[in-house]
Amino acid sequence: MPIPPVPDTVTPKREQILQGAMRVFLKAGYAGTSMDRVSAEAGVSKQTIYSHFQDKEGLFKALMEKVTIANFRGVFSTKEFQDEPAVFLRQLAETFFTKVADRPDYMPVLRLIVSESERFPELAKLYTQTVIIQGRKLLVQYFAAHPELVIADPEAIAQIFFGSLVSHTILQEMLYGKELMPLSRDRLIDSLMNLLLVQKED
Amino acid sequence: MPIPPVPDTVTPKREQILQGAMRVFLKAGYAGTSMDRVSAEAGVSKQTIYSHFQDKEGLFKALMEKVTIANFRGVFSTKEFQDEPAVFLRQLAETFFTKVADRPDYMPVLRLIVSESERFPELAKLYTQTVIIQGRKLLVQYFAAHPELVIADPEAIAQIFFGSLVSHTILQEMLYGKELMPLSRDRLIDSLMNLLLVQKED
DNA sequence: GTCTATACCCTGATAGAC
DNA sequence: GTCTATCAGGGTATAGAC
Structure with a gap:
């Protein structure tokens, strides 16, 4: 740890x-x-x-240690594990958007982490450990507490969940997706909910 | 267009x-x-x-126009639309990994597009139009040809599909996920398949 | 068209006054 | 501790020989 x-x-x-x-x-x-x-x-x-x-x-x-730690530590800490999945997952996605993606520093910091990930590997690792593992762990714990969701591979699903949110943000905000192929956050979240909450047959 | x-x-x-x-x-x-x-x-x-x-x-x-266009144009062009979803989607994911993500230039080019997306917006837009829209369009067309999948929002699902693949690659290869929180491509693909192919109830 | 040589500016880092 | 002044080196871009 x-x-x-x-x-x-x-x-x-x-x-x-x-x-x-x-x-x-x-x-x-x-x-x-x-x-x-x-x-x-x-x-x-x-x-x-x-x-x-x-x-x-x-x-x-x-500087990068300061902005990485100070800005993102504890963002996903206080969550209601007893909430039903439809509520919890939607709130988690919205927390990401409002508490992380909408921070004015988020895009520049992420850009810089990516740009300098080769020259400064410690910073990229700090980011991964501080921001990414934090979110993934929370979601995995929730899946463990809700076996009715029948999640075969919680870590992979967590990667899909947050990966969809982050890649959507990067594409829309940094790569001019807003202008070239706009896709609202609500549509993304709705489809994510659909995939995760549909009842399995077997 | x-x-x-x-x-x-x-x-x-x-x-x-x-x-x-x-x-x-x-x-x-x-x-x-x-x-x-x-x-x-x-x-x-x-x-x-x-x-x-x-x-x-x-x-x-x-240089960037050359590597963007020459390297990625037509990567997703020849696909078998009549293949059943389980085959088609898995092949599409594996095509992304082998024909795009495994190219030695992919990570550096993506890093540079991201790093300079503010100074050179045309390059970021060219990348979005050449690489991303190409993949998304193919997947949306496949969904249109396979209504049995009951995809409510094809574009959002395409964002989730490719966003999961790209974010996984960035995290594993660039942000030291391989070392800090490894997750194999097979596990990611399997979980993606599970989410997309499960039969709906209603 | 291609080379060598160079103009001119800005870079990271330091010395020494206060 | 903080400032002004300065160093040696490397930056983009160009002039002029061939």
Whole structure:
């Protein structure tokens, strides 16, 4: 069981730098971000940045750890396991959309995790462990508590469930699906419900 | 109906440059790629690159159009519509894995499309139109030819089908799911089949 | 058309004053 | 701790020889 890293000490200047860094890194990517731009955006000199962080990599890692953990930890924590499936699953999907996908930072952060997954594998792994495993575990536990759903492979179904939500968001919001092949969230959720809740014959 | 752009004229030097550019851009990203590196990788001088392409952006666009169109056009074209659903859907999923996801270029190209979807919207749109709409259309047509499946919303189901495959590939291959939460392709396909092929009651 | 050489700017990182 | 000033190196793009 991976334990999330303890948050570094929070000082005002450090926070100020990270906020400026966030604005630049999330827009321009890692290689596209210059320390000059960060210092201007944060309103501090470059030397101040280098006194708080070892180098550009260190600043980037600290920023991504912060946004990954702070933004998504505990999003799926409080759920009503006694709710019937039709209610629980719909609420779970809507929680994803409102508490995760609609966050203004979600798309830039996800984009950056993907872009830099090769250069910074620890960040991609942190994201997987913090965000993805969290959601999957919750859904698997719910399936275990509701054997009437007859889920043969809970982990695979959880992958299908969240994978459908995430891929829909990426396609609609990042790859211009809204304009080229729009599909509303409600239609997606309705079809997901149909597939998961239909009564088996045997 | 979007018409794919006509391929530019193919000259040996141009091809040589594009091959070098591919090796660099797909590994280092747009901002992380220098024209020096491309010229070294392609074995031509920088000036030769600038005589064939307007600038770095022009080179990048030409490269991405080439890999997007050449690699993925027609992947899902020849399918047996008369096959029964259990056969057709499984073959479609396996076609995606073997003809798309297993291509060595697939992950880097997808990563780059996502990374640069804001700076180069045309490329993201080209990808959506060339790759995604192609697969979705095929599946929707199959559903139309097989009303016994009782698909209420074919487009939404197609989103779930391909979204599950793509998100699984991204999670397993790019976000270190193979190591942190492995889930085999067979398990994913089996569960997808279960959801789609179960007989409805009403 | 293709090369070598170079102009000019911006990069990450540091030195030293306060 | 924070600033200004500066370094060496590498960035895109171009000039001019052949």
